[in-house]
Amino acid sequence: MTNDESDPKEVARRYVEVVWNEGDIEEMDEILTKDQVYHDPTGDGEEPLSEFKEFIRGYHQAFPDLTFSVDRYIAEGNLVSFWGRATGTHKGSFMDIKPTGNRIDIMGINVVRVNDGKVAERWANFDIFGMLQQLGHDPLSV
Template sequence: MFARKHRIDVNIDSMLRSRVPAQTSPERHSKMPSQSTESVMNRFVEFINTGNEDLAREVISPDAVFHAPSHPEPLRGPDGYMEVIGMMRSAFPDVQWTLEETVAEGDTVAARFTMRGTHDGEFFGVPASGNKISVQAMNFYYLADGRIVGERGQPDLLGVMQQIGALPAP
């Protein structure tokens, strides 16, 4: 038995317009981060590299929603993000993130990070290996009023698991 072929007409432009708010000012079309966007992202990187809770509350909105692959439900606000940072720091106490590249349009920032650290604690059930890791992450951040109100992140967890010895390298 063969499956029937169906033709589906998709109008990508109308789909995008229905999901993306109208852009009303020229600066919303900029591909370079604005000074305030850059400042927010720099403060955010300082927070994730230090775990400074006061800085977290300054840069992350109390209503922020974070979608992390390590958690089935979204995390909320600075405390939710501190949970993720705590998990990472318990496994990689010396973890540091480097913001390699950003592209901003309006209040949305696409960011590419490099995460480096030493696997000195349990990570997803894998005991400490002492291995050094260096992996990439690609994240989208949503900003409002000079604060982060949302994030969708995709770290290279496969790369982490390979580098800590939990999975074979390709």
């Protein structure tokens, strides 16, 4: 592994490009630890890499052109924060919502902790409410 590959910002960039933009399930073994810890507004705890692979596979089936454009990466020690926008076209089932053909455009913020050149812990907060509205599913109008 070269110095660039172990630099936390480079690990975070690779995480975004390979995992989110390419959806490369096989390459995820080289980017994330086997049992990374995940935190989001709905809960947190250990997440086996196999579960995260299924999550990514589902996102890419629902949004085959999914792209996460990062505005900035900021690193302090082994923590890297980054934010930007995710866009894509809803062409597959997502959260029991049948394909709509609608485009999504949402903002999100992430922090990753890098350990030995791999993402070992993740924090994320995306505008899921806005995404559901863009898919024509407003949770407030139940």
